[in-house]
Amino acid sequence: MLSVRLLLATTNRNKVREIRRLLDSMPLELTTLDAWPEISAPPETGRTFEENARAKALYYAAATHELTVAEDSGLEVDALGGAPGVESARYGGEAATYPEKFALIYDALHSAKTADRTARFVCAVALVRAGRVLFETRGTVEGRIAPAPAGHSGFGYDPIFFYPPYGSTLGQITAEQKSAVSHRAKAFRELRRFLETSGVRQP
Numbered sequence: 001m002l003s004v005r006l007l008l009a010t011t012n013r014n015k016v017r018e019i020r021r022l023l024d025s026m027p028l029e030l031t032t033l034d035a036w037p038e039i040s041a042p043p044e045t046g047r048t049f050e051e052n053a054r055a056k057a058l059y060y061a062a063a064t065h066e067l068t069v070a071e072d073s074g075l076e077v078d079a080l081g082g083a084p085g086v087e088s089a090r091y092g093g094e095a096a097t098y099p100e101k102f103a104l105i106y107d108a109l110h111s112a113k114t115a116d117r118t119a120r121f122v123c124a125v126a127l128v129r130a131g132r133v134l135f136e137t138r139g140t141v142e143g144r145i146a147p148a149p150a151g152h153s154g155f156g157y158d159p160i161f162f163y164p165p166y167g168s169t170l171g172q173i174t175a176e177q178k179s180a181v182s183h184r185a186k187a188f189r190e191l192r193r194f195l196e197t198s199g200v201r202q203p
Contacts, residue, residue, distance in 0.1 A: 004200055005029040009060040009070040011041065014155040019071075021179060022188040026195065031066065039063045049073060049086060049124035050136065057128035065130075067200070069191065073123035073184060075157045077145060079116040080108050088157065102149050102160050109145065117144040121161060121170075121183040125191055135194045139186030143170075154178060 006028050008019055016032055023030065033039065042059040046052035052072035061068035074088025084091035084105070091101045109117065120142050127135040146162040151171025159171030163181065170178055179185045194200075 003027040003029060004067060004195070005031060007031050007033070007060060007064055007066040007068040009033060009056055009068050015071070015073075015184070018175075018179070018182075018184055019188055021175065022185055023192060026192060028195075033060070036064055044072070044086070046072070046086060049122050050126075050138065052086060053124040053126040054128075054133060054136065057126040057133070058131065061128040062131065067127070067129045069125060069127045071123055071125045071184065071187065073121065075119060075121055075161065077105065077109070077117075077119045079112045079114045079118075080105070083108070098156060098159075099149070101157070105145065105160065119143055119145050119161065121157075123183040123187040125187040127191060127194070129200075134200065135191060135198070137187050137190040137194075139183040139188075139190070141181055141183045141186070 004027070008016055008030055010016060011033055020030060039060070042056060044052045046055055049072040053070050056070035056072065057068050060070060072086065074085055076082045076085050092104050120140050123139045125137050126133055141163065143161050143163045146160050146169050149159040149171070150169045151159050153173060153175070154171050159169050161170045162168070163170055165181070166173055166177065170182070
């Protein structure tokens with residue numbers, strides 16, 4: 001694959017850092033929304049991660065005329081009916097900190113009066129050029145909500161997500177360990193395979 005410019009359509013610097021690592025060594029010129037500060041974020045009104053990822057990719061590709069990849073991701077807790085789900089980033093309100101979000105989840109689980117703590121992280125990815133969706137995929141990682149937050153690695157809900165094969169939360173492991181199993185890593189590995197085999201070129 002010849003060198004291609006690809007816009008990572010997220011303002012989350014932690015996600016940008018993870019995605020850059022996952023696409024490392026590919027012949028890509030990765031750009032971010034920092035290059036287009038005048039473009040405001042679109043509303044996220046989709047009912048699924050896939051709908052939101054697709055809408056964001058279409059929106060930013062139209063605004064920038066770039067080959068664009070967008071993702072939507074979050075935490076689903078089975079005992080809470082899949083919440084916070086697509087509202088993961090806004091759970092508890094736009095200004096809520098992650099420790100506050102954690103507390104809300106633990107309070108909701110306590111109120112649910114169930115021992116079920118199964119949960120998963122989900123990441124949907126969409127690649128768009130010129131109004132056309134070129135590729136979509138979804139990655140998940142299964143686990144459960146930890147008895148209490150643990151670890152200071154990662155970001156977001158990582159400290160409360162216990163991953164049984166590692167015997168720890170995603171907040172207690174290295175970036176390399178997380179990249180081996182995470183929802184975002186699985187989705188972007190699929191994107192990487194698509195880019196390597198599809199013959200996508202710079203227009």
